[in-house]
Amino acid sequence: xxxxxxxxxxxxxxxxxSGCSASTVSAVLNGTWRKRRIKESTAELIQGLAEQHQYTxxxxxxxxxxxxxxxxxxxxxxxxxxxxxxMAQTFEAQVRSHGKCPVVVSASRDPxxxxxxxxTLISYSIDELFIAxxxxxxxxxxxxxxxxxRHINIDLPGTKAPSVISDNYQGARMLxxxxxxxxxxxxxxxxxEELFLFGGRNDHAxxxxxxxxxxxxxxxxxxxxxxxxxxxxYSPDMTQKAFEAFYEREGKLPRGLFINSSINFxxxxxxxxxxxxxxxxxxxxxxxxYDPFGxxxxxxxxxxxxxxxxxxxxxxxxxxxxxxxxxxxxxxxxLVHPRTALKGPLDSIRDIDx
Amino acid sequence: xxxxxxxxxxxxxxxxxSGCSASTVSAVLNGTWRKRRIKESTAELIQGLAEQHQYTxxxxxxxxxxxxxxxxxxxxxxxxxxxxxxMAQTFEAQVRSHGKCPVVVSASRDPxxxxxxxxTLISYSIDELFIAxxxxxxxxxxxxxxxxxRHINIDLPGTKAPSVISDNYQGARMLxxxxxxxxxxxxxxxxxEELFLFGGRNDHAxxxxxxxxxxxxxxxxxxxxxxxxxxxxYSPDMTQKAFEAFYEREGKLPRGLFINSSINFxxxxxxxxxxxxxxxxxxxxxxxxYDPFGxxxxxxxxxxxxxxxxxxxxxxxxxxxxxxxxxxxxxxxxLVHPRTALKGPLDSIRDIDx
DNA sequence: CTTTTTTGCACAATCGATGGTGCAAATAAT
DNA sequence: ATTATTTGCACCATCGATTGTGCAAAAAAG
Numbered sequence: 001x002x003x004x005x006x007x008x009x010x011x012x013x014x015x016x017x018s019g020c021s022a023s024t025v026s027a028v029l030n031g032t033w034r035k036r037r038i039k040e041s042t043a044e045l046i047q048g049l050a051e052q053h054q055y056t057x058x059x060x061x062x063x064x065x066x067x068x069x070x071x072x073x074x075x076x077x078x079x080x081x082x083x084x085x086x087m088a089q090t091f092e093a094q095v096r097s098h099g100k101c102p103v104v105v106s107a108s109r110d111p112x113x114x115x116x117x118x119x120t121l122i123s124y125s126i127d128e129l130f131i132a133x134x135x136x137x138x139x140x141x142x143x144x145x146x147x148x149x150r151h152i153n154i155d156l157p158g159t160k161a162p163s164v165i166s167d168n169y170q171g172a173r174m175l176x177x178x179x180x181x182x183x184x185x186x187x188x189x190x191x192x193e194e195l196f197l198f199g200g201r202n203d204h205a206x207x208x209x210x211x212x213x214x215x216x217x218x219x220x221x222x223x224x225x226x227x228x229x230x231x232x233x234y235s236p237d238m239t240q241k242a243f244e245a246f247y248e249r250e251g252k253l254p255r256g257l258f259i260n261s262s263i264n265f266x267x268x269x270x271x272x273x274x275x276x277x278x279x280x281x282x283x284x285x286x287x288x289x290y291d292p293f294g295x296x297x298x299x300x301x302x303x304x305x306x307x308x309x310x311x312x313x314x315x316x317x318x319x320x321x322x323x324x325x326x327x328x329x330x331x332x333x334x335l336v337h338p339r340t341a342l343k344g345p346l347d348s349i350r351d352i353d354x
Numbered sequence: 355x356x357x358x359x360x361x362x363x364x365x366x367x368x369x370x371x372s373g374c375s376a377s378t379v380s381a382v383l384n385g386t387w388r389k390r391r392i393k394e395s396t397a398e399l400i401q402g403l404a405e406q407h408q409y410t411x412x413x414x415x416x417x418x419x420x421x422x423x424x425x426x427x428x429x430x431x432x433x434x435x436x437x438x439x440x441m442a443q444t445f446e447a448q449v450r451s452h453g454k455c456p457v458v459v460s461a462s463r464d465p466x467x468x469x470x471x472x473x474t475l476i477s478y479s480i481d482e483l484f485i486a487x488x489x490x491x492x493x494x495x496x497x498x499x500x501x502x503x504r505h506i507n508i509d510l511p512g513t514k515a516p517s518v519i520s521d522n523y524q525g526a527r528m529l530x531x532x533x534x535x536x537x538x539x540x541x542x543x544x545x546x547e548e549l550f551l552f553g554g555r556n557d558h559a560x561x562x563x564x565x566x567x568x569x570x571x572x573x574x575x576x577x578x579x580x581x582x583x584x585x586x587x588y589s590p591d592m593t594q595k596a597f598e599a600f601y602e603r604e605g606k607l608p609r610g611l612f613i614n615s616s617i618n619f620x621x622x623x624x625x626x627x628x629x630x631x632x633x634x635x636x637x638x639x640x641x642x643x644y645d646p647f648g649x650x651x652x653x654x655x656x657x658x659x660x661x662x663x664x665x666x667x668x669x670x671x672x673x674x675x676x677x678x679x680x681x682x683x684x685x686x687x688x689l690v691h692p693r694t695a696l697k698g699p700l701d702s703i704r705d706i707d708x
Numbered sequence: 709c710t711t712t713t714t715t716g717c718a719c720a721a722t723c724g725a726t727g728g729t730g731c732a733a734a735t736a737a738t
Numbered sequence: 739a740t741t742a743t744t745t746g747c748a749c750c751a752t753c754g755a756t757t758g759t760g761c762a763a764a765a766a767a768g
Contacts, residue, residue: 008501010724021748026725036727037746054500059477060417061724064753069414071478079433079442079458080700088433092460101474104433104458106446108703120455123413124425124478146408147362237701269646269695292623293647341623346434347591349462364754375718380755390757391716415754418723 009053017053018046029057069125072100075117075140077109077133077234081263082291087132087154087308089345094312100127109234111136115143122147128319130154130312135203137161152319154311156204157328164315166306167330168205168288172212172258174335175286178302179256180220182284188255192223195256196246198230199239199264206231206260209288213258228254232264239267247271247279255282262289295340303336309345363407371407372400383411423479426452429471429494430460431487431588435617436645441486441508441662443699448666454481463588465490469497476501482673484508484666489557491515506673508665510558511682518669520660521684522559522642526566526612528689529640532656533610534574536638542609546577549610550600552584553593553618560585560614563642567612582608586618593621601625601633609636616643649694657690663699 011029015022020042027033028046049055063069072095076084088104095102103126107114118140121129129151131140137158144151144161157163176195183190197213200206210229217224230246232238239259247253259265265287272280283299290305311331318324336342365383369376374396381387382400403409417423426449430438442458449456457480461467472494475483483505485494491512498505498515511517530549537544551567554560564583571578584600586592593613601607613619619641626634637653644659665685672678690696 011726012724022724023726023749024747027727027747030726032727037744039746042746056473056477058418058479058724059474060414060423060479061753062726063414064412064418064755065724065726067753069478078700078703079446080436080440080698082434082436082439085433085435085439085442088439088458089460092433102459104442105456106443110703119410120413123410124423125412125414235701235703236695236697263700266646266695269650272650273693273695291647292620293645293651296623296626296652297647297650298652339627341590341620341627343590344434346432346589346617349432349464349589366754376754377719377756378717381717381757384756386756391714393716396716412754415723416756418725419754419756421723 008058009050009055010058011055013053014046014049014055017049018042020046029055030062063125067125068127070100071103071121071124071126072098073118073121073126073129074102074104075114075121075129075131075134076104076106077135078263079104079106083262083289083306083308084132086345087312090309090312091130093345093348094316098316107134109133109135111139115139118143122149130315130319131158131161132156134158137163150319152315152324154315155306160326162318162324162326162329164311164318164329164331165205166311166333168208168333169212170330171288171304171306171333171335172209173216174333175288175302175304176213176216176258177220178335178337179258179284179286180216182300182302183256188282190221190256192217192221193225193228194254195221195258196228196230196254197258197260198232198242199234199260199267200231201233202231209258209260231260232267234261234263236263236266236270239264240270241267243268243271244274247275253279253283255284257283257285259285259287262287262291262294265289265291265294290336290342292341292344295336295338300338302338303340305334305336305342307331307333362412363404363409364412365409367407368400368403368409371403372396374400383409384416417479421479422481424454425457425475425478425480426454427472427475427480427483428456428458429468429475429483429485429488430458431463431489432617433458433460437616437643437660437662438486440699441666444663444666445484447699447702448670452670461488463487463489465493469493472497476503482506484669484673485512485515486510488512491517504673506669506678508669509660514680516672516678516680516683518665518672518683518685519559520665520687522562523566524684525642525658525660525687525689526563527570528687529642529656529658530567530570530612531574532689532691533612533638533640534570536654536656537610542636544575544610546571546575547579547582548608549575549612550582550584550608551612551614552586552596553588553614553621554585555587556585563612563614585614586621588615588617590617590620590624593618594624595621597622597625598628601629607633607637609638611637611639613639613641616641616645616648619643619645619648644690644696646695646698649690649692654692656692657694659688659690659696661685661687 011022011025014025027036028043033043074091092102107117132154137153138160141160153163214224230242232242280299286302288304290303365376365379368379381390382397387397428445446456461471485507487509491507492514495514507517568578586596634653640656642658644657
């Protein structure tokens with residue numbers, strides 16, 4: 001029953017065992033046997049043998065033959081971050097429900113690595129590719145195009161393939177507004193030079209967020225200056241350094257902080273670890289990303305939760321279209337008030353044996 | 355130069371172009387050409403053509419021929435959690451540095467899904483499999499064994515393959531000790547029935563942690579009762595419900611909380627969202643997992659950081675051995691005091707264009 | 709100028725699954 | 739009983755890369 005330690009059974013093994021030809025075995029096992037007018041009894045015989053010998057198809061062979069693999073790829077900048085990891089989680093569920101096999105890989109926000117990784121995926125004949133947060137989506141597009149692979153951008157848009165991204169401008173407006181309102185409600189007048197943005201770099205998302213931030217500042221506070229924008233890249237360390245520098249210079253933090261992403265927020269944490277509680281007494285933080293733990297920090301943290309479910313749903317919809325238009329689809333993010341614990345993709349996992 | 359939209363070049367195409375045989379082309383492009391005594395000029399000719407035509411090997415074909423794929427798999431319970439996502443991050447870096455292609459998939463802590471996923475991976479002839487936090491590592495072992503695939507357990511041990519896991523017992527002792535010491539330092543006497551453990555289920559990690567927790571309680575507080583152990587499974591929702599039930603019954607939370615994992619901690623967050631600040635005024639929490647944001651909550655949170663780098667390093671070491679002994683390797687975790695922002699795998703990523 | 713050795717490469721089988729084509733045997737139609 | 743259909747399946751080429759084997763031509767040895 002259990003062919004211990006031996007190599008896997010192939011259709012040829014079953015062919016010998018059953019006395020049928022390999023092509024018949026193949027047809028039976030991949031479900032096309034009715035189309036090929038195989039007798040039902042033959043099919044049953046072969047299915048029985050397959051089960052006995054624990055046959056499973058060699059997917060590389062199948063993939064070679066059909067030049068499709070059943071794999072669907074998700075290219076991520078990094079894993080270690082709630083935004084992307086929850087994206088990975090929803091992605092897997094979606095792909096599985098389509099009967100395919102999800103493959104998630106990260107490329108460290110490195111254009112070279114992105115291209116190399118995608119080349120590898122293409123060499124495995126992945127069927128579709130979801131490109132999330134790529135630094136250079138259009139080059140990736142080039143590779144996919146040449147290989148005839150359906151693909152779509154998520155999170156950061158490209159100009160050559162359809163993209164599904166957060167409405168970063170609106171989100172930033174909402175977030176900035178919420179920060180300011182927080183001060184208003186406490187009857188505190190916030191001066192324009194007391195509200196800063198930290199983090200992000202020169203990518204589409206950051207630019208949009210900065211624009212939204214500045215627009216609202218101008219509208220509500222009547223002013224805004226370049227000095228209030230501190231792009232630090234997506235690195236906790238650089239962000240920490242930026243906070244330290246500011247603190248060194250000014251003797252305190254700005255009272256209002258717009259932080260471009262949870263990764264940058266980690267930079268603030270590092271800064272916090274170096275300074276006493278009081279430093280953050282009247283701080284109000286807005287973070288463009290949602291992290292459940294971040295929402296419960298000792299000062300008010302307003303967050304933006306990007307709707308990865310809707311983004312992926314839309315992306316799956318678009319990628320299924322024959323010839324999807326190269327447009328950018330905006331998905332509305334959600335404002336999350338302080339001390340909020342939202343449900344996430346993990347909640348749809350049933351926990352056995354609790 | 356750019357074969358637009360057409361199909362990918364194969365060794366046969368290059369064979370025609372170069373006038374050499376396909377086998378020569380193959381040898382040149384996979385680096386074995388010196389062994390095959392191919393003239394250097396021939397090699398250069400072919401390499402040039404390959405570059406011109408953007409040749410990349412069809413890895414399914416190669417994999418079929420060698421019955422190896424160059425893929426190395428990591429099976430995870432879930433993505434959306436800092437412990438596992440940081441594991442994925444280090445895993446990818448390690449695999450890449452070995453010149454292979456990392457593939458990360460999750461199986462939702464569902465034994466069925468675990469087996470199905472691993473079968474699929476095996477069908478793609480993955481070379482090695484790292485099995486992290488599997489509910490049923492030994493069944494997974496069965497599949498790998500039958501397919502002759504090197505594999506190793508991480509996080510949760512099996513009995514049939516070597517395992518690398520955290521020293522959960524010691525970690526739990528450290529954590530429990532630190533919680534109690536926190537009260538001691540504040541000159542508060544903690545009664546045994548004021549220190550509870552929430553979360554976890556009937557798996558090896560939870561059992562060890564519970565044992566460590568109880569041992570220290572008995573040693574330091576002189577007592578411990580079954581009632582203080584509240585396993586809730588790995589579900590935020592169930593954990594929240596457990597807290598609500600407790601609160602309903604007792605009118606307050608225990609002053610000392612040992613929380614079995616960050617996922618369970620999210621259950622506490624959900625509880626927190628429903629109750630005012632004061633409910634948590636004199637709370638001390640220990641969490642068996644590290645999350646940077648969790649470390650800065652308004653009450654003291656002591657955390658355990660499991661050393662995923664060392665675990666993976668050890669795992670890679672073991673999996674490289676010819677016939678690794680079926681033993682369990684314990685990796686010491688680290689106690690993390692409140693308000694600590696540790697560096698993580700993301701820090702080793704260079705951020706361009708900051 | 710032979711004989712031996714080395715160099716440089718082509719041939720062909722193989723990995724496992726797929727699907728078009730063809731052909732006997734069984735059944736139906738006349 | 740003869741021809742026309744239908745049923746049930748086997749054959750074989752194919753996907754792209756790898757590798758053991760063999761054999762000419764070139765170089766070295768005698």
